[in-house]
Amino acid sequence: MMKSPRAHLRHVTEFASEAGVTVRALHLYDRLGLLKPAALSDAGYRMYGEAELERLEHILALRFVGFNLDQIKELLAGSHLPLLAALRMQRAVVARQRRRLDSALAAIDEAERALAREERIDLWKTLCTVIEAFKMQNDWEWTKKYYSEEALEKLEEVRQGVSADAIAQAERDWSVLIAEVEAAAVRGIDPSGAEAQALATRWSALLRQFTQGNAEIQSGLNGLWSDPAHWPGDFKRPWSDAADAFIKAVMSTRGT
Amino acid sequence: MMKSPRAHLRHVTEFASEAGVTVRALHLYDRLGLLKPAALSDAGYRMYGEAELERLEHILALRFVGFNLDQIKELLAGSHLPLLAALRMQRAVVARQRRRLDSALAAIDEAERALAREERIDLWKTLCTVIEAFKMQNDWEWTKKYYSEEALEKLEEVRQGVSADAIAQAERDWSVLIAEVEAAAVRGIDPSGAEAQALATRWSALLRQFTQGNAEIQSGLNGLWSDPAHWPGDFKRPWSDAADAFIKAVMSTRGT
DNA sequence: CTTGACTCTCACGCAGGGTCAGGGTCTAGT
DNA sequence: ACTAGACCCTGACCCTGCGTGAGAGTCAAG
Numbered sequence: 001m002m003k004s005p006r007a008h009l010r011h012v013t014e015f016a017s018e019a020g021v022t023v024r025a026l027h028l029y030d031r032l033g034l035l036k037p038a039a040l041s042d043a044g045y046r047m048y049g050e051a052e053l054e055r056l057e058h059i060l061a062l063r064f065v066g067f068n069l070d071q072i073k074e075l076l077a078g079s080h081l082p083l084l085a086a087l088r089m090q091r092a093v094v095a096r097q098r099r100r101l102d103s104a105l106a107a108i109d110e111a112e113r114a115l116a117r118e119e120r121i122d123l124w125k126t127l128c129t130v131i132e133a134f135k136m137q138n139d140w141e142w143t144k145k146y147y148s149e150e151a152l153e154k155l156e157e158v159r160q161g162v163s164a165d166a167i168a169q170a171e172r173d174w175s176v177l178i179a180e181v182e183a184a185a186v187r188g189i190d191p192s193g194a195e196a197q198a199l200a201t202r203w204s205a206l207l208r209q210f211t212q213g214n215a216e217i218q219s220g221l222n223g224l225w226s227d228p229a230h231w232p233g234d235f236k237r238p239w240s241d242a243a244d245a246f247i248k249a250v251m252s253t254r255g256t
Numbered sequence: 257m258m259k260s261p262r263a264h265l266r267h268v269t270e271f272a273s274e275a276g277v278t279v280r281a282l283h284l285y286d287r288l289g290l291l292k293p294a295a296l297s298d299a300g301y302r303m304y305g306e307a308e309l310e311r312l313e314h315i316l317a318l319r320f321v322g323f324n325l326d327q328i329k330e331l332l333a334g335s336h337l338p339l340l341a342a343l344r345m346q347r348a349v350v351a352r353q354r355r356r357l358d359s360a361l362a363a364i365d366e367a368e369r370a371l372a373r374e375e376r377i378d379l380w381k382t383l384c385t386v387i388e389a390f391k392m393q394n395d396w397e398w399t400k401k402y403y404s405e406e407a408l409e410k411l412e413e414v415r416q417g418v419s420a421d422a423i424a425q426a427e428r429d430w431s432v433l434i435a436e437v438e439a440a441a442v443r444g445i446d447p448s449g450a451e452a453q454a455l456a457t458r459w460s461a462l463l464r465q466f467t468q469g470n471a472e473i474q475s476g477l478n479g480l481w482s483d484p485a486h487w488p489g490d491f492k493r494p495w496s497d498a499a500d501a502f503i504k505a506v507m508s509t510r511g512t
Numbered sequence: 513c514t515t516g517a518c519t520c521t522c523a524c525g526c527a528g529g530g531t532c533a534g535g536g537t538c539t540a541g542t
Numbered sequence: 543a544c545t546a547g548a549c550c551c552t553g554a555c556c557c558t559g560c561g562t563g564a565g566a567g568t569c570a571a572g
Contacts, residue, residue, distance in 0.1 A: 042537095043537050064363060064390075065360045065383075068527070107317070111321075112340070280561065280562085299520080299567075301518085325559075
């Protein structure tokens with residue numbers, strides 16, 4: 001790799017103001033090995049040229065989209081291939097941050113309305129409600145690590161095509177079915193009997209409604225449920241161990 | 257103020273998990289004087305009661321909308337009056353952060369498209385373009401259309417000569433003054449009375465600090481505030497309509 | 513009396529720099 | 543040759559909102 005050797009080398013301050021960063025930031029980038037000066041003067045002054053300006057612009061672009069300095073270093077070291085993957089991941093990260101800010105804005109608006117109505121008592125309750133809503137939404141994020149890329153895409157695609165009403169209905173269906181399974185487990189009915197088989201059929205149907213018959217989603221879901229050791233502390237299966245054992249027993253009397 | 261003296265005091269760990277924070281955060285809040293335990297046991301253990309739980313929830317709500325711990329301390333120390341002004345300012349802050357993330361998302365999308373087309377050369381240029389667009393859009397750019405050329409030059413000149421500290425101080429001054437005006441508006445004091453006139457004097461002084469007595473800037477500012485229909489969607493006046501009406505009434509009792 | 517589960521305080525670590533302090537270097541004017 | 547003033551260097555501590563660990567005291571059960 002050849003650089004034209006003395007193509008207008010600048011001192012730090014000039015270079016910094018040209019690129020819109022501080023001298024201190026350049027010191028830091030130098031120390032981290034992220035951006036080394038083109039040369040050092042005899043007195044040890046940092047000298048920067050065109051190539052460094054270009055690299056700095058790349059650094060600033062990556063910093064703008066939220067990568068940290070370590071990540072930037074790796075991205076600029078490697079080929080462009082990891083870059084595409086990194087960009088997609090970063091998109092998800094930034095999108096989550098944005099949803100967070102949306103919730104904050106919603107909370108502020110709610111609080112303002114409460115204040116305007118002089119309902120000082122409701123103010124905090126209102127805020128808490130919005131915050132809870134945000135946390136709910138966020139609580140599903142951790143499940144993502146169980147799904148493959150394809151499965152996540154498919155899930156997103158499915159989610160787009162399903163109304164909030166349908167989701168609410170499915171949740172009601174699940175809670176009804178789970179209640180019946182709990183009852184059946186307590187009564188200790190025969191897993192191979194007709195009643196148990198009917199429950200299993202409904203269970204499979206609801207599952208299929210979620211997986212859409214997609215094998216990637218199916219296997220992600222299996223991984224998720226079979227890994228309780230790594231669930232967040234506050235997550236629990238929405239059914240009991242007894243019901244879990246029961247439904248597994250029923251399933252094992254059939255094919256799947 | 258009376259608290260029921262021993263209404264179920266808990267140790268840190270229990271209290272922390274109840275409120276969904278870490279013990280370490282409670283230590284920090286204690287040290288900062290943000291949330292003191294209701295009592296200390298003989299052994300020096302922190303004991304928390306219901307009042308502390310409530311206060312902690314308020315702290316978490318304010319933290320959620322992006323206030324830092326110092327601001328939260330001040331907000332919870334004062335009455336609810338500065339809260340409204342603070343919320344409006346915070347809204348503007350959060351809205352700006354959100355615009356920033358929007359630009360980051362746009363940049364990522366553009367970069368992905370450039371990468372997909374194998375136009376590696378364009379990649380960085382594309383990113384820089386989006387980032388530039390953000391910096392333009394973001395700051396105060398949209399306010400520029402209200403100012404004349406001369407006013408913009410003068411503003412820039414003034415901005416050069418003002419330190420970041422002075423700007424921060426001015427923001428604090430505004431927030432305090434706005435809180436007082438909000439309070440005065442609620443109390444419904446006489447716009448021609450001495451108290452109202454004192455507020456108006458301070459208001460004018462802060463305004464003059466910004467306009468530097470320049471008539472061009474003044475008229476740009478007037479145009480800006482009187483044109484809410486064309487503000488960006490998420491921009492709001494940092495004071496309430498009531499306060500606005502009040503300060504206008506006070507101003508109209510004098511020359512302006 | 514020991515064990516284990518809590519608790520305390522102190523002290524350092526993080527990211528991305530900002531802000532001195534104490535000293536060297538370069539350039540211009542005298 | 544000397545000096546003033548504008549640059550430049552490194553090193554060390556400051557910021558936020560905690561996390562993490564060390565070393566030591568406390569409490570209830572066995």
